[in-house]
């Protein structure tokens with residue numbers, strides 16, 4: 338999936354950069370310690386300033402920081418842009434303490450909800466291969482829709498709608514959670530994200546019955 342792929346790239350690059358910086362600092366530190374220990378006594382430098390060295394140091398650090406911020410923002414933009422016209426719309430509402438998924442495009446407005454107690458978890462059914470626009474809001478307090486395996490998380494606010502588009506490229510079922518502490522049953526706010534073939538999705542959406550959501 339796209340989000341997972343982009344997140345993987347960001348995480349890998351930031352890990353490499355952080356490792357290189359850490360090793361460089363460690364190397365300079367080790368060199369300073371060993372040189373002091375092994376050699377003959379050296380008088381400490383009396384210089385109070387090294388403007389040129391400090392300028393290089395600040396410039397390199399600044400370049401790293403600017404690159405990381407800009408690159409991460411660009412990847413974030415890539416993740417959220419929806420070039421394709423979303424074919425499917427689902428209105429997602431978080432509440433204390435579960436989720437409701439509404440399908441306004443169904444012949445009879447279709448809605449999936451649950452209590453998030455025991456096995457009564459709602460299932461967000463989406464088709465594969467079609468862009469799905471999720472309109473995310475909350476009924477009471479702030480929640481956060483999170484599908485850990487897909488590396489996707491977005492906050493759900495009362496009186497505000499956040500949107501994002503996701504396109505599933507294979508069928509499957511993934512566990513979703515609430516990622517914003519929202520009360521004493523926050524820990525139980527689980528749901529399923531289930532991707533089915535477009536044919537199965539249409540049958541489920543317009544045909545009624547539990548079908549794909551079961």
Ligand SMILES: [Cu+2]
Nearest residue numbers: 515517519523
């Ligand atoms: Cu929560």
